[in-house]
Amino acid sequence: MSTTRVGPCYTCCLEGWPLSRTQRNHDISLRDLDAAARGSACTTCSLIRDAVVTFAPVVDAEFRNSGLASSKPELKAVKIACHDFIQVSLRYELLAGEVRQILVPLDIFLDVETIKTVPVPPVGAPARLISRDLPSRLNVSWAANLARTWIRQCDECHPLCRAPSNPHLPTRILDLGIPGVDETVKLKVSGDEHGQYIALSYRWGTVAEGGSTLLTTTTSIADRLKGIPWHDIPQTFRDVIELSRELGIRYLWIDSLCIVQDDEEDWNKEAARMAEVYGNSFLTVAATSAPNNNASLFTERWTQFKIPGSPDTITPRLASKRIIRAASSTETEPDVLVSPAGFVRYGMHMAHAQFMEGDNAQQHAVDSPLLTRAWSFQERLLPHRTLHFHAEEMVWECKMDMRCECGRMDRNPRGFPPSLGKASGLILTTLPSRIWLKSSMNWAMLHPELRPDLAWVWLDLVSEYLQLDLTYETDRLPALSGLAARFAHPELGTYLAGLWEATLPEGLLFQVVPLEGAHCRIRPAEPSPARHPGPADAPTWAWSSIPLGRGTVVSFSDILAVCEIDGQNWARSKHFRLVDSRVDLSTANRFGWTTGAYLTVCGLLGDCSELIGSLVTRPETSK
Template identity: 30%
Template structure:
């Protein structure tokens, strides 16, 4: 009788392997759960299957060289996939998971909530090759060089699948080109590249149309990046020397040519960097630049522009294996393509109100995809029709309807039950439905920057007669989505923090097709609730001394910004926004002036800071907790115990809490105020008593005894505060 290896069951089907699936066709079958020393023992005792697994694992020994062998835990399982991917997945763990870090659990669809493995390998054979072990099935080869024929063919296949099947990703044949583009097919010189001014100088504004690509990348140190300036503009219009271009630029140019596209947009070269007017105009036109692009190439795994789009990919090793009949087969082993940066434990069927944010920004998850940690790149990916991510493991195409990848497993819950990010798809769906609902015949996506700004202003000034309930709901949903986008955006990095508003203006313009509102310094003037933002952790935040007004979320740096948009009761508080120069412009995306707040329920309260640095506000011997925007406070926004602060009640939420703003009178301009924080009152406490706290609604009676009928707030007097 043949003995069966107790460790791996000989990797033979149905020989004692545990069924992780259900019914007659198990989807996942676990073959192995052991440690590295036990696997070595089985291999030394003659188990051919364990010997093969050990060989493949030791090819990657450098990954766990510093770990104790007894700490290296190994699990192997195979899959019954209808797409004929039946590789053997081998997971190794040697680092104790930290469950306090977000996204460090439920990373692989496991019910035991283990952290994602420290190393994940896959063993597979070719489709035409018989496998020496039934548990090792067929796999899919990945391209090693995206500029070779097989790589270009793979890229074309991903794009063509999107073009052919995704209605949201379709493109107008008469798409207008940006102001400047790189002509990558000019002249007889194979390395010839020149900068072209596309915009006509004539008064008829007859712009050229066509296909072009865009590049999204990390600047890095930026010391070697060539930039178009007022001094280099004329020379670059004749020729840009190939040798001065960093590797990422060179490879983007080569791929654009290989795809048969003439034009390429790269920000450093297509925007005159030392011309403030040109830079501001082009930044405010990013919605059309990326939205009209045929393809955005993303150097997702490159930390700077010198690394290139196509970094060295994961190698695939070939191991010859002899089965029990003497037949020699090749088994391939490689590090499994990872989708960790693109997925998270997230319910994609959930309503926006139940989304967990930020989606997936933990440092270890994005270690190999630095571009995904950048704020500019996040906004570009939302605007782009389709983004081709070049990662260390494979190509991933992100478009307005989902994701594709080379291994074809990114959205397959069999291999990873976590969901991909749906914000881009939700944005696309909203825009499609909004255009249908309002029957807008002209989309700002097909307009140039000057006409797009005109359209935005028109939207803001238009009075909508008899809007449907669906249109109201669409605007509210768009505002909700905007707040989530700001949270994701502020969770990402910026080299220059003063770009916080500039980097997101393109997304704001796109959403304004639905909201149809004024927009000042990051806020749609349609809603006062946008002022109820708060930093996730004020202890790590700071307020730089810049031109951003205190009422804007962009005045705070260092932490993701969250919002309170859902309200059960409006407490008769309104806000009127103005631009930096004091005018009431409808569209002032990066500069804001004062906000005039008119509130029916506003009062002065005393600040109290206890020994543990807990903040509270007290009036009539009744206190509520208070959360300053930064702790400790400093500069113009410095507050001390005993200070008199103004509390402006804005709304009551479905959580039965009262939310408001906390203002401090400006020392330099006593008639004006600065925001220092936000409070959310769930309950209030009487001083000097041991009574249990009373609910939030009791605060109305203690702080505003003069208001006898809450239903008549809109008809009563209001106090006005100018917030700078």
């Protein structure tokens, strides 16, 4: 006969506890979990125990496939963490050789679609057990349906995110034709035409990596205008074409095809228009997990977790299993499906960590290679809304919100910070990326009283940008020029090769720090020869003049972190005054490279000595 729990459960510390008291992080032995689950004395323990029994064979098989079976992994305990949702991990010990532990994260959840029609049982903190069961392989229909839902919610609830209804088309655009009539994909010179279009953000990759060399050049543009054979189109482009058609959008912008790549004048002119191209798009699709343009958006889902003390990782497929109620749960209903639908899968953690935390791009180079690239930085910030195709799940990022396919990002606090930057003592690079990326920038731009903070927001963004990879060193300013165009405002003054007049003198206080430095956690790419020949110069007082190499990065962290250290902001000397400035541009892009520049400033002079020695940095502190 089953028993009924009375009072709170002291095993899971979830059942019978108010939500405010469930901020727990603790281990439960298998014996204690089984005892609490017997007879459904605790329905939460019962669900967790049944999920472990259901999924343990899947983990065992993964261990065998990875070669870990020889280390004799043994399941010792279940670790439960409960914050915005319940996270369960299996703690294994490797008994052969040096004893090590492996934590295998699991998602245990009630499917959000099922509970619409079936009452939720009295499990502990049920709202934190609700998620969405995802197909193990993504397909265009599923992606388009979810995208429509997010677009509709964004249109209805986010006044800042509504894309222009009939914007000017970019200079050139891909015309995807009319389904069922003429589906030839061809390049189109837009002239003065208007219409909705999707923009693609992706990582080009190299031929050696499997990438395609499909480009528009001065010799191929005539053929592109006639039509592009489907078999010549790389897989990433094919997938976004299918998605665009599914969403009913006829036009698509892809940089490698819509910019004449060997025409320097056209390249510089179009690079300066990125704020318009991405800012006017109906939607930007980001091939976030694709290493090159031949990788599909619609692939098997996968996650990854590390083996402690080893460089090896385990990379399993993400496939849910329906939870089976173990025989010991009740005496009358052995081995039946949990109702409503309970599921268990490997824990989806990489996408949440990537998008919920700041300053971590290179830590996700495997699952989000696009976001390690400097060009993708402005492609992420400029659009009204972006649909990311991550290795684990799709992620929605707009000016006012961030959501994920499984639904767990939806439960985190959203919205704009009440104040920003220097005026408030709030340093944006210390906040989660969901707060400081799109929303902080747009919040400061929309509110006149916060516009003085734009200078500090700019230095924050530059600090993040300078940690990302560039294939061509001469792209360093052009890859930021769209963002600079978005920031252009009289209160910021003239743009000075990566700085604004309003960022002076603070913008002159950059450092070149080593890779091991406390403020450098991401390795920049090795400088490469310029793709676009021509002058690429900047004044020595600007950060853009510093040649970056493997092991060094330019940082504004000290000037930005002062308020973290002593609660005080840098105080600009009352004696400092910018008298005059001038830049001579090397191209038509006013946010690009210069052939000459000068500053005239007024202030106090002091004696100083040059010290040559090793750079000592502060140790990393937890945030």
